[in-house]
Every structure is written in C-alpha cells, then in structure tokens.
Amino acid sequence: MFTESGFTVIAGAGPTGLTLARQLGRHGVPYRIVERSPRPFDGSRGKGLQPRTLEVLDDLGLISRFLDAGGEYPALRAHLPGGGTHDFRLDEPREATPAVPYPNMLMVPQWRTSALLAEGVPVEFGVGLTGLTPTDDGVRVTLDTGETVDARYVVGADGGGSTVRKLLGIGFEGETHEEERMLIADVRLRGLDRGHWHVWPSGERSFRLGLCPLPGTDWFQLTAPPSTMSAAELVASVDPSITVTEVGWTSEFRANIRMASRFRAGDVFLAGDAAHVHPPAGGQGLNTGIQDAYNLGWKIATGNSAVLDTYEEERLPVAASVLGVSSHLHRRHVEGAEDAMRRDDPVLRQLSLNYRGAALARDHRPRPGLVQAGDRAPDAPLSAGRAGDVPLSAGRVFDLLRGAHATLLAFHWSETLPELPVPVHHVSEAASAYDVTGPALFLIRPDNYIGCVTHEPADVLDYLKQITP
The missing domain is CATH 3.30.70.2450 (Alpha-Beta Plaits)
Structure with missing residues (x-):
C-alpha cells in the first residue's frame, strides 16, 4: 500500500531524526540523515520515556531493547537541612492493563536512547545543511561539504536553533527566561x-x-x-x-518556551525541538519529538500532499497543548509550589493525546463510543481460535498493528468483506477495550491511531483511497 515516494533529507540525528529515519526505512522511502555534530550526543539530558513513546518503540520492534537498557523511576530521597531524610515519589507506579501494557515512565539516558534508535541507521556525522532552494519536484539542499542534493522532501529535526527553520524564515514564537x-x-x-x-x-x-x-x-x-x-x-x-x-x-x-508558527513550508517540514522547545518539567519534549516523527514518516511514504498537510494539522495543536503542560509545571517549580515535583497528571503519559476532528479522523457511527476515530488504538489480549470460518490470531492487538501498514479490525463482523489492500483481523475479544457492542470496522493507521470507524466497508475503501498515492 505504501510505496517509495522519493528521496528525503533529514537534518539532525537526535531521537526525532532517528525515529523518522526508521519510519522511512521500513516504509521503503530512501533517505539521507545528516548531523552537523562530528559525533553522537553523549549526555543524559532527556532521560524519561513516556508510556505512549514506549508504544511507539514497541511498534518499531525496539521495546525489549529499551526495557533492558532502562529502569523505573526511583523514589526520591530528600536530605533535610535539619538532618534526616524523607522519601517520596513523583508519581505512584501503575499496574499494566490489557489496554495499556506500558503504564509507567521509563528512565533511559538520552545518549542511550539515541544509540538504540541509531542501530542500523547510516548517519552522516560532521555534515551540516546550509541551504534550501525549492524546485519543481522538491528541494535542492546545500550541505556544508559543498555537495548539493536534490531531495523530494526535507525534514528539519535539527534542534531548537534549527538551521532549517531559520532558512525557511518561520517564526519561533514564545519566550526565553534568561534568569x-x-x-x-x-x-x-x-x-x-x-x-x-x-x-x-x-x-x-x-x-x-x-x-x-x-x-x-x-x-x-x-x-x-x-x-x-x-x-x-x-x-x-x-x-x-x-x-x-x-x-x-x-x-x-x-527556560525556553517556544513553538514554530508553521510545521510545513512546501516540501520542508519541522519536527522535534526544531518545531517546539519545552522546559524539562514533565518529560515532554523528547517524547513529543519522537511522536512527531512517528506521525510524519508514514505520511511522507504516501507522497500525497493532502495527507502531508495533516502533519501540521495534527501535530501543531498537540505540541501547543503539551507546551502548555510543560510550562505550567515549570512555573510551579519556579514559584516553589508545595507539590511542584508531582508528576501524576495522566496527560503527561501522552496516551490521551488524540486527533479527533482532524481530516484523517472519520467516525461514521451515529453514536460513537468512548474510543473514537482520532484516538490512540488500545491494546488488548487475543487468544487463538476460530469464529466460524474466520481465524483468530493469538497474542495482542499490538502484535497485529506492528509494522508499516494500516490494519482493519473487525468486531462482531459476520458479513463478507471486500478484498482490501490491508491486513484484516476479526478481534471480537477486544471489543471491550474499543467500547464496541455491535458490528463495527476500525481502520488503524500505520502510526496506530484510529483513522476510520464505520459500519460500512465502502467507508474503509474511501479512506484507503485518500491515504494511498
């Protein structure tokens, strides 16, 4: 379904750029990823991976590597000025559920996150981007080596001081608190x-x-x-x-709190810190960047400009919302609020972020349930067996979604479905996780968000036509 759509240049080999490279690679899109620094970043900086990011890593086939490399957040021990200690936690550990297999934040030093994402990715270190010129079918890129490259798309994942953003003349709205x-x-x-x-x-x-x-x-x-x-x-x-x-x-x-006024200019896109920079409070910045790349990668693979327009439509409001949360937590810390270090707001886990109401979220049901088009697709356990002549897969819903493809989940469905260019799975066992009580079709996008929910197979076909080159 998703075909090679041309050469993409990625500027920046941090977690955002590396995630995008992995997404493009598994969709068969050729790319070059260049990094101005002469060597990989070696600091611990963004050390917290949120539950939604862990689901992204699961889809990319990396979750076991990250779980082995990381660890849970330890309890804090305050060494009191008058002597003695006081132990407390930023947030109480949660138990995994069928719908949420990774409920807690995982601590992994940023250098190790980058190293794991970089395995097998041909990063060109010591190579910076210095010029962008629009062409009839893409962008001519000038590198500081003197080389010029004709690319179909360019993605600036080159940090808060993004050269790509500056070359585009895109504003970086917000404020920096020098003090x-x-x-x-x-x-x-x-x-x-x-x-x-x-x-x-x-x-x-x-x-x-x-x-x-x-x-x-x-x-x-x-x-x-x-x-x-x-x-x-x-x-x-x-x-x-x-x-x-x-x-x-x-x-x-x-304290830098800024966001780009646009995430797309023609065939050039901004992602991660190039598009939004956050205070570290709440561990949102790195995670938001990884999810920018996860959203953008499959859309580049379609080569469809209307689909690519939805990158900014979906991710800019999310970035603005997350920036607001990070800023609020930062201000509480600066002001010395009594509970300033608490991190128990469920929004921080990023599982509830959604694209409801956007162009690629279509729920055709007259009375949508709690889980709707635009939402993250929940996980659920599945057991081996058969429903009539239809085989049921064993494992988890996430096992069915993993990979570079959209997936159709059919709930309580007994009618014959037309031939579709995506995997089809009858998963009535997962009906509770998806708040489904009767026959329904859920088309899951390649980034594991729910694209279309319907009772009519024709709606699925129409949706697939829209996101196919």
Whole structure:
C-alpha cells in the first residue's frame, strides 16, 4: 500500500531524526540523515520515556531493547537541612492493563536512547545543511561539504536553533527566561546509594542539588542552580562523604518556551525541538519529538500532499497543548509550589493525546463510543481460535498493528468483506477495550491511531483511497 515516494533529507540525528529515519526505512522511502555534530550526543539530558513513546518503540520492534537498557523511576530521597531524610515519589507506579501494557515512565539516558534508535541507521556525522532552494519536484539542499542534493522532501529535526527553520524564515514564537537557569551534568561518584533519586533542599521550598542514578550505567545526573562552584564542590557542599570521581557531559539549561508558527513550508517540514522547545518539567519534549516523527514518516511514504498537510494539522495543536503542560509545571517549580515535583497528571503519559476532528479522523457511527476515530488504538489480549470460518490470531492487538501498514479490525463482523489492500483481523475479544457492542470496522493507521470507524466497508475503501498515492 505504501510505496517509495522519493528521496528525503533529514537534518539532525537526535531521537526525532532517528525515529523518522526508521519510519522511512521500513516504509521503503530512501533517505539521507545528516548531523552537523562530528559525533553522537553523549549526555543524559532527556532521560524519561513516556508510556505512549514506549508504544511507539514497541511498534518499531525496539521495546525489549529499551526495557533492558532502562529502569523505573526511583523514589526520591530528600536530605533535610535539619538532618534526616524523607522519601517520596513523583508519581505512584501503575499496574499494566490489557489496554495499556506500558503504564509507567521509563528512565533511559538520552545518549542511550539515541544509540538504540541509531542501530542500523547510516548517519552522516560532521555534515551540516546550509541551504534550501525549492524546485519543481522538491528541494535542492546545500550541505556544508559543498555537495548539493536534490531531495523530494526535507525534514528539519535539527534542534531548537534549527538551521532549517531559520532558512525557511518561520517564526519561533514564545519566550526565553534568561534568569531561570539550571546546571545539568553527568557525574560518577562514590559514597551514595543508587536506589534513590537524591535531592538536597536548601529551604522549605527551594532546591540546592539533585543526584539521579541513571539505570544501566554507573553515572548520576546532577542538577543544581547555577553556581561558581564545580560539580565536585557542589556535591561536597551538601555531603563531604560523597566524592565525585568524573564529570562528563555538562550543560546549563535556560527556560525556553517556544513553538514554530508553521510545521510545513512546501516540501520542508519541522519536527522535534526544531518545531517546539519545552522546559524539562514533565518529560515532554523528547517524547513529543519522537511522536512527531512517528506521525510524519508514514505520511511522507504516501507522497500525497493532502495527507502531508495533516502533519501540521495534527501535530501543531498537540505540541501547543503539551507546551502548555510543560510550562505550567515549570512555573510551579519556579514559584516553589508545595507539590511542584508531582508528576501524576495522566496527560503527561501522552496516551490521551488524540486527533479527533482532524481530516484523517472519520467516525461514521451515529453514536460513537468512548474510543473514537482520532484516538490512540488500545491494546488488548487475543487468544487463538476460530469464529466460524474466520481465524483468530493469538497474542495482542499490538502484535497485529506492528509494522508499516494500516490494519482493519473487525468486531462482531459476520458479513463478507471486500478484498482490501490491508491486513484484516476479526478481534471480537477486544471489543471491550474499543467500547464496541455491535458490528463495527476500525481502520488503524500505520502510526496506530484510529483513522476510520464505520459500519460500512465502502467507508474503509474511501479512506484507503485518500491515504494511498
């Protein structure tokens, strides 16, 4: 169904660009991915993967690698100014359910997330993009090596200072709070247990130092307000018995809250931090970027301009909403709110983000249920067997959806279906997860969002025609 649609240049080999490369690769779309930096990013920066991102990684066939590499968020241990400690959590761990197999955030240092996504992806390091010129059938790209490339599409996944966005002249609306800064560094040390995320308050509602153990490594991520002291001196100032033995990646974060005014300009697209930058509170930025790429990849594979228009239609409102959540959490931290560190808002898990009402969300039922077109497709267990002459697959709904294809799920369906260019599965066992009580057809898009819900096979055929080259 999804065919090669031309050569795509991806600028930026962070998690967003790498996810897009994987999406294009499995859809058979040729690409080049260039990265201005001479080597892969080596910092822990965005260390939290939200439940929806874990579902994306499941679809990409990488979930077991990430679960092995990462770990759950540990309880925080506050070392109180007057002595003693107080243990608490940012959010209470949730049990997996049939519909949500990955209910909790997974901690993985960003360098490892990038390394896992990069396996098998031919990144060209030390190569930057310097020019874009529209052509009759795409974009002429100039690289800083002097090479020019004629591409069908270009995607700027090149970070908050995006060269692609600047070349397009697209505004980056929002604000930067220069006075709101935070030191972040990766450190090795002795004298501190790795079973907790350690924080040292300097007062009732102020923060002095944090040391978070990074799973699968012997590193901690250090966070602290800006200081003239070194990392070792900062740690010694809160507890002289802890010794820093090595300092790795170091950065100073500024509160940046910005979003591009457009995500598409002709045959050029923006994704990830090139399109939106977030405060780190709530762990939304990296996850939103990965999901930008997951949304855009299959649409590029269609080569259909109307389908590509829906990238901005769907992702810009999501980015704006997520940016609002991140900003709210950041402000509570700055203002010293009593519960500023809580992360139990279900919106943060990104499972409820949806595209209802957009052009590619069509629910033809007179009374849609709780699960509608535009929603994330829930998981559900399936058992082997037969319903009449129709075989039932064993495993999970996610097993049926995994791969570069749309999928039709038929619930309580006994009529003969026309020949369709997508896999068809009769999954009445999953009816509860999809809030279905009678016959219904759910067409699931390649990014595992529900595209079309109907009682008429003709609606499925019409939808497939729209998203097919």
